[in-house]
Amino acid sequence: MIDIAIIGAGPAGLSAAINGVIRNKKVKVFGNPPSTSYIYKAERVDNYIGMLGVNGKDMMNEFVNHAKEMGVPIQIGKVIEIFPMGDYYMLNVENEFIEARTVILANGFSKGTVLEGENEFLGKGVSYCATCDGPLYRGKTVAVIGDSDYAEEDANYLSEVCEKVYYIPQYKDIKSLNANVEVLEGKPKKILGETVVERIQLNQSDLEVSGVFIIKQNIPSAKLLQGLEMENKAVKVNKFMETNMKGIYAAGDCTGRPYQVAKAIGEGNVAALQAVNYLHSFKK
Numbered sequence: 620m621i622d623i624a625i626i627g628a629g630p631a632g633l634s635a636a637i638n639g640v641i642r643n644k645k646v647k648v649f650g651n652p653p654s655t656s657y658i659y660k661a662e663r664v665d666n667y668i669g670m671l672g673v674n675g676k677d678m679m680n681e682f683v684n685h686a687k688e689m690g691v692p693i694q695i696g697k698v699i700e701i702f703p704m705g706d707y708y709m710l711n712v713e714n715e716f717i718e719a720r721t722v723i724l725a726n727g728f729s730k731g732t733v734l735e736g737e738n739e740f741l742g743k744g745v746s747y748c749a750t751c752d753g754p755l756y757r758g759k760t761v762a763v764i765g766d767s768d769y770a771e772e773d774a775n776y777l778s779e780v781c782e783k784v785y786y787i788p789q790y791k792d793i794k795s796l797n798a799n800v801e802v803l804e805g806k807p808k809k810i811l812g813e814t815v816v817e818r819i820q821l822n823q824s825d826l827e828v829s830g831v832f833i834i835k836q837n838i839p840s841a842k843l844l845q846g847l848e849m850e851n852k853a854v855k856v857n858k859f860m861e862t863n864m865k866g867i868y869a870a871g872d873c874t875g876r877p878y879q880v881a882k883a884i885g886e887g888n889v890a891a892l893q894a895v896n897y898l899h900s901f902k903k
C-alpha cells in the first residue's frame with residue numbers, strides 16, 4: 620500500500636511528492652504527461668522567485684528533474700476514479716487499481732462544462748476512459764469527444780475495437796488519427812437515450828451511438844471522488860489543505876484562485892506534511 624498517492628504531476632503534485640519523499644513516506648505520483656501542466660503553456664514566468672524570466676516548459680522540466688533526482692516515482696496515467704475503502708483509498712488508474720492510505724489531489728484547474736445527459740448516463744454509455752471501457756463496445760458505434768490531441772490515442776484504440784468511431788474534436792489541429800476514424804466538426808449538445816445511451820446530438824444532427832467517450836485531460840475533482848466537498852467549483856480545503864474527507868488533501872489550482880505556481884508549490888508542501896502527520900497518528 621502506498622502512503623501518499625498524488626494525482627497530477629504539475630507543480631503542486633511534484634512539490635507534494637518531494638516533501639513526502641523527504642519525510643520517508645512511500646509516495647507515488649500518478650499524472651498525465653507533465654506537458655499537460657498549465658505552466659507548460661507560459662512563455663515567460665517572472666513571479667516565481669529564483670527563476671526570473673523562465674520559460675514555462677523549462678520551469679516544468681526543472682521541477683520534473685528535481686523530483687526524479689530525489690527518487691519520486693512518477694507513473695504516467697490518468698486517474699479515473701477514487702474509491703473510499705474505509706481507512707484507505709483505491710485509485711483506478713486507467714484500469715490499474717492502486718491502494719493508498721492518503722491521497723493528495725493536485726489535478727489542476729478543471730475547465731469545461733458538463734454535457735446534458737453526461738451525469739445521467741455515466742456508466743450507462745458515457746465513459747471517461749477508453750482503456751477501461753473500450754472492450755464493452757466491441758463491434759459497436761461510439762463517439763469520442765476530445766479536448767486535446769491527447770484524446771486521439773484513445774480514439775485510435777477504440778477504432779481497433781469498435782465497428783465505427785466518430786471523433787468530435789473540441790480543439791484545432793488534429794495530429795494523428797487512424798484512417799477509419801470519422802472526424803465531425805461542431806459542439807456536442809446532448810446525450811440522449813432511454814435507460815442507456817442511444818444518441819448524441821450535435822449542432823445540426825443526431826448520431827446513433829452506443830457509447831460516448833468524453834476524453835478530457837482533467838476529470839472534475841467532484842467526479843473523481845464522490846462525496847468531496849466543493850466551493851465555487853474548487854475543492855474546499857482548510858489552511859492545512861485538508862478536505863472534508865479523512866486522508867484526502869488538495870493543492871494547487873484545484874483548490875481555486877489565485878492560479879499561480881508559487882501557491883501550488885506552497886500548498887503541495889503543506890498537503891504533504893499534513894498527510895505525513897495523519898499517517899503518523901494513524902499508526903499510533
Ligand SMILES: Cc1cc2nc3c(=O)[nH]c(=O)nc-3n(C[C@H](O)[C@H](O)[C@H](O)COP(=O)(O)OP(=O)(O)OC[C@H]3O[C@@H](n4cnc5c(N)ncnc54)[C@H](O)[C@@H]3O)c2cc1C
Pocket residue numbers: 626627628629630631632649650651652653654655656657658659660661662663664665666667696697698699725726727728836837838870871872873877878879880881883
Ligand atoms: C498561459 C499561462 C501562463 C501562466 N503564467 C503564469 C505565471 O507567469 N506565473 C504563475 O505563477 N502562474 C502562471 N500560470 C498558472 C500556472 O500554470 C498554474 O497556477 C500552475 O500550473 C498550477 O499548478 P498545479 O500543479 O496546481 O496544476 P497544473 O500545472 O495544471 O497540473 C495539473 C496536472 O494534473 C494532471 N491531471 C489532471 N487530472 C488528472 C487525472 N485525473 N489523472 C492524472 N493526472 C491528472 C494534468 O494533466 C496536469 O498535468 C499560467 C498559466 C497559463 C495557462
